[in-house]
C-alpha cells in the first residue's frame with residue numbers, strides 16, 4: 119500500500135479572478151502519483167465550474183515544478199485501485215499483462231492531460247526548477263508557460279526504452295529537429311533556450327515567478343469570458359487539425375508497445391530504471 123506524506127497533494131486558492139492550483143508534494147519534487155492527479159483533476163474541475171474564475175495558474179510548491187510521474191516515492195500508488203474515473207476506461211488494478219499499464223495510462227496520463235487541455239478556461243504554467251517527463255505534460259497542457267530563470271526541461275524516458283512521455287507533443291512544442299535532439303539526447307533544456315524556441319512565453323527571476331504568472335492570468339481573466347473560451351478552442355482545433363491529437367493517439371500505442379517490450383525482457387515496464395538513475399544522470 120502507498121504511504122502518503124500529505125492529505126493535500128494539491129493546493130487551491132483564488133485571487134482576483136484567478137485560480138492558483140499548486141502541485142504540493144515538494145518533498146518529492148511534486149512527483150505525480152494517482153492521489154495527486156485525481157486531486158489535480160478536482161482542482162481543474164472546480165476552477166472551470168466557478169464563474170468567479172477566468173483563468174488558472176498551475177504552479178509547483180518548493181524547488182521544482184514536477185519531477186514527473188511517481189516511479190519510486192513511498193506514495194507511489196500505481197498498483198492500487200484509483201478513487202474514481204475521469205474517463206470510461208475501467209480501473210487498472212490487477213489486470214493481466216500489458217492491460218494494466220495501458221488502461222491506467224489511458225486514464226491517468228493521456229486521458230487526464232487531454233481533459234485539462236480541453237478545459238474552457240486558459241491555464242498559465244509557472245515553472246521553476248525541474249520539469250521532467252510527466253512534468254512536461256502538465257506544462258504543455260497549459261496555454262502559456264512562464265518559467266523562472268532556474269527552470270529546466272527534460273524528457274529522459276528513452277533511457278527506459280520508451281519513445282517519449284505518454285502525451286507525445288514534443289514536435290508541436292518545438293521544431294521537429296529540436297524535438298528529436300531533445301528526446302534522443304535527453305539533455306536538460308534551459309529556460310532561456312526554451313524561450314528562444316518559443317516553448318516558453320517569458321523567463322523571469324525566481325522571485326518574480328508567482329507575481330508574473332498571476333499578473334498574466336489576471337489579464338486573461340479580465341477579458342470577456344465567452345470570447346476567451348472560444349479563442350482557446352480555436353487554438354486547440356488548429357493544433358488537432360495539424361495532427362496533434364492523431365499523432366498522440368498513434369504514438370501512445372508505440373509507448374505501450376515499449377512498456378510491453380520492457381515487461382517481456384526485464385519484468386519492469388520502465389526497464390528497471392529508477393528515479394535515482396534519472397536524477398543521478400549528469401547530462402548538462
Ligand code: ZN
Pocket residue numbers: 223284373377
Ligand atoms: Zn507510460
